């Protein structure tokens with residue numbers, strides 16, 4: 001089932017997510033729905049707060065990035081096969097010199113900006129079977145995980161921009177929160193309730 005994606009301005013996107021346990025109700029259904037919702041919107045990652053749940057859960061599938069012809073065959077293969085569920089994740093280490101990448105977000109349609117992040121991360125998490133992992137990632141895979149991880153910390157990529165950039169996009173963000181935007185997937189807008 002495709003779920004509506006929560007738009008910029010909804011307070012749930014600002015909440016720090018809480019950890020979940022194995023007994024979380026219908027987790028398998030939730031994961032199926034989240035994957036379906038992400039693929040429907042052509043996303044490479046989706047975090048639970050984006051569908052209205054302030055819990056520490058996000059998923060990633062970097063396959064669409066594998067088509068980038070500027071990457072090596074090895075990088076393309078890694079991106080093509082990277083599909084993962086992250087539960088109760090914690091980034092325990094970030095390393096290297098920050099690099100810029102033009103990020104977007106399904107909750108903030110049509111806004112894309114360069115965001116600086118470190119290239120290499122180590123993450124502790126449990127997967128969909130609650131098996132624990134500690135893994136190190138780099139490149140675009142690390143980038144997507146950092147973006148989704150920020151969501152479960154209540155942070156959006158627009159929070160990381162310079163104050164000048166923030167001022168420049170402010171009007172567009174207000175319009176998104178009011179639903180004044182054309183988007184081809186289902187969304188829920190915080191300020192639309194006031195209409196009727």
Ligand SMILES: [Zn+2]
Nearest residue numbers: 104105106107
């Ligand atoms: Zn996002």
